[in-house]
Amino acid sequence: MQNIRLTLQYDGTRYLGWQRPEKDGFHRSVSYKVNEILNRMTGEDILLHAGARTDPGVHALEQTASFHIRSPLNPEGFLRELNLYLPRDIAVLAAEKVPERFRADLNALSRTYEYRICTAEIYDVFRLRYEAHRFPAPDLPPMERAAAFLKGRHDFRCFSSGRKKKGTEKEILDIRFIQTADHITIRITANDFLHQMPSLIAGTLLEIGCGLRRAECVQNIFEGTEKAGPPAETKGLLLKSIQY
Numbered sequence: 001m002q003n004i005r006l007t008l009q010y011d012g013t014r015y016l017g018w019q020r021p022e023k024d025g026f027h028r029s030v031s032y033k034v035n036e037i038l039n040r041m042t043g044e045d046i047l048l049h050a051g052a053r054t055d056p057g058v059h060a061l062e063q064t065a066s067f068h069i070r071s072p073l074n075p076e077g078f079l080r081e082l083n084l085y086l087p088r089d090i091a092v093l094a095a096e097k098v099p100e101r102f103r104a105d106l107n108a109l110s111r112t113y114e115y116r117i118c119t120a121e122i123y124d125v126f127r128l129r130y131e132a133h134r135f136p137a138p139d140l141p142p143m144e145r146a147a148a149f150l151k152g153r154h155d156f157r158c159f160s161s162g163r164k165k166k167g168t169e170k171e172i173l174d175i176r177f178i179q180t181a182d183h184i185t186i187r188i189t190a191n192d193f194l195h196q197m198p199s200l201i202a203g204t205l206l207e208i209g210c211g212l213r214r215a216e217c218v219q220n221i222f223e224g225t226e227k228a229g230p231p232a233e234t235k236g237l238l239l240k241s242i243q244y
Contacts, residue, residue: 057234132236138209162195204229
């Protein structure tokens with residue numbers, strides 16, 4: 001029995017996230033496309049474990065998945081065959097053998113998402129598919145004050161559209177803002193994320209940066225007296241990396 005770890009990237013535009021229930025668009029998920037090729041290659045029913053379950057429309061610069069397999073095919077064979085048959089908007093960057101007990105989901109220490117915003121008056125049409133557009137640029141100081149309230153361990157159920165009643169306490173390890181002449185990137189690192197949590201955090205920060213809310217609203221959202229802002233457009237959101 002081999003344990004294989006894959007590093008993938010994908011354009012999430014036409015997918016309903018990394019994984020979906022069969023009754024809810026299973027065939028339009030990234031994991032289904034990968035599973036389909038693996039099952040065809042090996043004749044086995046592969047169970048994929050992913051480091052992050054990206055939401056519909058979210059891209060991945062570096063996703064991690066692992067699976068056990070009886071097939072003697074080596075990692076180079078998996079890398080070659082997957083890239084030969086996968087759709088052009090999914091690529092496998094690396095395949096390697098890992099210890100038997102490794103699982104991409106359970107062994108992840110943290111995940112990092114980025115939200116990318118073009119702040120130029122006229123956006124670049126060749127990057128529009130992967131960036132949100134805000135002009136004039138949001139004001140960073142109030143966003144940074146709000147980020148200070150978000151950091152640390154909190155119950156983030158109000159920053160999620162999921163129905164989980166338990167396991168909603170997460171820890172945000174870092175939020176930073178990277179600004180250039182025509183772009184702002186919001187980079188969020190947490191031990192884990194709930195459903196839609198990255199886009200709801202980004203949407204709330206953008207409302208604060210645009211002067212629609214005060215930074216202190218974050219405390220009210222945690223207390224349940226205010227709602228989080230609308231989710232940010234997923235085209236600007238990508239899974240940057242997973243740390244092990």
